[in-house]
Amino acid sequence: MRETRRTTLKDIAESLGVSVNTVSRALADKDSVGLETRKRVKAEAERLGYVPNSTARSLVLGSASTLGMVITNPSNPFYAQLISGMEQHCRRHGYSLLLMATEESLANERRAAEELLRRGVDGVLVVAVQEGAEHWRRFRAAGVPLILINRDVPELNADLVGVDHVKGGYEAARHAVTQGARKIYFLEEDLGVSAIADRVEGYRRAMADSGLPVEPDTMIKVPTRRLEQSAMPWDPSEAYRLAREVVRTAQRPMAFVAGNDYFALGVYRVADEAGLRIPDDVLVVGYGGHPFAPYVIPSLTTVELPAADIAVSAVDRMLRRLGRQDAAGAPEQVLFPPRLVVRASSGGGGT
Incomplete structure (x- = not known):
């Protein structure tokens, strides 16, 4: 079987009986090559399946x-x-x-x-x-x-x-307050990145503006699984495990403000298993505006990102x-x- 190889400028030049330099200048639409020659070169390049070598071209053009x-x-x-x-x-x-x-x-x-x-x-x-x-x-x-x-x-x-994540965190928490939640839990990843820190800051500002304390037990850090399961950015099971511990003793109605919509799914399961009604007993607010948010039951309030x-x-x-x-x-x-x-x-x- 004949080994296939990439068509080169030399192949085009030999086929047309012109120099490699002429082929190069014709494909680059240089005025120094006549219009008819440029047309012939381009047609032959297409016939032979020529694809420019972008790496070599970048060395020549500097880009x-x-x-x-x-x-x-x-x-x-x-x-x-x-x-x-x-x-x-x-x-x-x-x-x-x-x-x-x-x-x-x-x-x-x-x-x-x-x-x-x-x-x-x-x-x-x-x-x-x-x-x-x-x-x-x-x-x-x-x-x-x-x-x-x-x-x-x-x-x-x-x-x-x-994204203005301070604003996102603020609006999510403030909304939970205005809906009458007596205690608001904030489920967030344990990664030390600025987007997460900004969401936490927004949550704290919303609580302060509402005259509510940020108690130590309301800040729940969810271990990330991304290093172990690269195909899944978040694992709802960790949020599920942590939220299950909370609902046993929390005041009603409570709210969970999740740092992403996947964590909200974990809260949904906890509420279902505990016989709690969303939103009457537990309010849930997600973050991210993921495609499934309108289709879960009840449909998920979330912060959509631009x-x-x-x-x-x-x-x-x-x-x-x-x-x-x-x-x-x-x-x-x-x-x-x-x-x-x-x-x-x-x-x-x-x-």
Whole structure:
């Protein structure tokens, strides 16, 4: 069987009886090559199935027309939406998106950074693990723009595009208060990242504004399983286990404000097993606006995140950084407000 190989510029040149240099200039639409020759070269390139070598082309042009994206877990629905939105917006502007996943591992993140540097990407969009910054400083030293997504790394002094999680946490907790809950529990991941810290801050502000204390037992840290089960960003079973311990002694009506909609599913099961009614005995507010929220019974009140807005804004900001007019401007923070969607789980009506 004949071994297949990639069609080269030399193959096209030999087929047409012209030089490799002529083929290269014709495919690049250089005026130094006549229009008819350019047409012939392009037609032959298509016939032979020629695909440009983007790596070699980037060495010649000084640009890979590729942006790197480093993300913690692409199975997270919010990040999946980000990836899709960024890829579409990159494509509209002639860029490809090269995705790397870290699964909250610093070692994986360092390897991803090294790989993106080696490939010579034009810029990097990063959802950081937040346990180190030196590997990202290498991009700054190399003149490669870096934009942080959804999580801040203050020591980098870089652009940040993400969600106003303080506002999200505030609105979720404040809503539970206004619905009459006597005690409000906050279920949140135990990861030390800025998005989680901001949600906790929002919860604390809402409680303070409502004249309610934040008691030690109301702050419930849920162990993350992401390092063990990379395909699942959160495991409802841990929230279920912790919420089950709470409902035995808590005042009614109580509320659970969850840091993500998966944790809310764990609370739903606890309420069902304990014979508690949602929302009469237990109010539940989720976070993330995941696709299943309107379809569980009762439908889940949640905080929806503006993934599409973040995706477009981050890519646009990167394109400005790559352009001469804003290459060295001061770093900016762009935080989009989330939206509380009230449904039946907090007494908002519906099923």
